[in-house]
Structures are given as C-alpha cells and as structure tokens.
Amino acid sequence: MTEVGNRGKNANRSGAEFEKRNSFLQLVKQEQRLSYEFLDTKSTGKSVDVPFEIFYKDKLLAKSFHQNQIYKDYLEEEEVFWGDHFVKEVKPDVFVINYVLKKCFVLEMKNQESQGSVDEKLQSFQFKIDYFEKLLSKSTSLCNFEFEYMYILSDWFYTDNLYQNNAKGIRASTRQDRSQYIDTLEYLNKNNIKHFNFFPLDYVLFNDLNVDKQTF
Helix, strand or coil, X not given: CHHHHHHHHHHHHHHHHHHHHCCHHHHHHHCCCEEEEECCCCCCCCCCCCCEEEEECCEEEEEEEXXXXXXXXXXXXXXXXXXHCXXXXXXXXXXXXXXXXXXXXXXXXXXCCCCCCXXXXXXXXXXXXXXXXXXXXXXXXXXXXXXXXXXXXXXXXXXXXXXXXXXXXXXXXXXXXXXXXXXXXXXXXXXXXXXXXXXXXXXXXXXXXXXXXXXX
C-alpha cells in the first residue's frame, strides 16, 4: 500500500511541476514584451487560472481562457451555447483568441509517466477540431477566425528506449531507441497536429514572426 501511495504522490508532484512549467500566465508574466490584465469570470470550480488579456505595446493581442471559461465568459455572451449543438461539453486546457493573427488555438496538456488512457486520447483530435470549429462558426466575432488544435506533451512521450521487448521480441526489434509513441506522434505529424514538450508561446502569440515587423 505504501508503494502505491508513493507512486500516487510522485505522479501528483510530476503533474504539478508539468502544469507550472507550462503555465501560460506565468510565461506571459516572464515575457518583457508583454503585459496582461485579468478578466472577470462567471465560471466556478477548483481552477486557480482566470481568463486574462494579453497586450503588446499597449495594444490588445490575445485573450486566454481555461476549461469552461471560453463558454461562460465569451461564447455565451454571443448567445452561443455548446448544449444547443452537442450532448457533452469539451473543456479545453487552454483556449487562446489571437486578434492579430485572427486565429483561435486550443492547447491540450498531457502529462504521463507510464502507459495509460492518454494513448487513445491523443488520437481523438479530429472530433475536437470539428467540435470547436462548429461552435466558432456560430460566433459573430470569431466565425472568420482560423482554428488550430495542438498538444503539449510531457517528456515521457518523446523518451527513447520505452518500447519493451514482447514475448517474441519481433516488433520490438524495429523500435529500438524510439519512443513507444512513435506511431502516434507520426500520426499527429501526418495530420498536421503540432505537438510540443513546452508551451509554444511565440507560435501562439506571434506565429514565430519578428514581432517588431508585425502590424497591430
């Protein structure tokens, strides 16, 4: 029992460190080019993250929402309700509206240190893309924005030598020095689903462009 408890504590500690390292708000705070302001929220729950606006040179660049805040604090203000179109609500880890790029992003964070259900969840991106694109098409302010869905994955998904020998040692021989998720990662690449082991702040906010040349 003690061993199981310790594993649970280690997993919780790892998850907390992963979330802290990839906190969008903390990264924005550290970026000298940016400033931010918190927004009022109607959402309730355990989340300590609150929606906020991001400014570059005192001009609004983007807004960030967590979990159901994109519904409560934005889409419902435009009379867009997920329940009118779907049976189950999808709560994004991070939803970013970039007003300069005219693009919305959903960033899903997956932290894992052993095999589990996340394996299959990574392959469910198309349903979620269709889900959000349908809702955004109903929004008066976001209907013409592009949309991109991406993953932030813990290092576990990229670690070499995770693929263990099976009983016959046949398939494993073709996976030496490669992550056991190589098939899934290649599937994401094939479908143009970006994935990172860090929060891609520059891509989400500036599209990797020279911001000084960007027109605001």
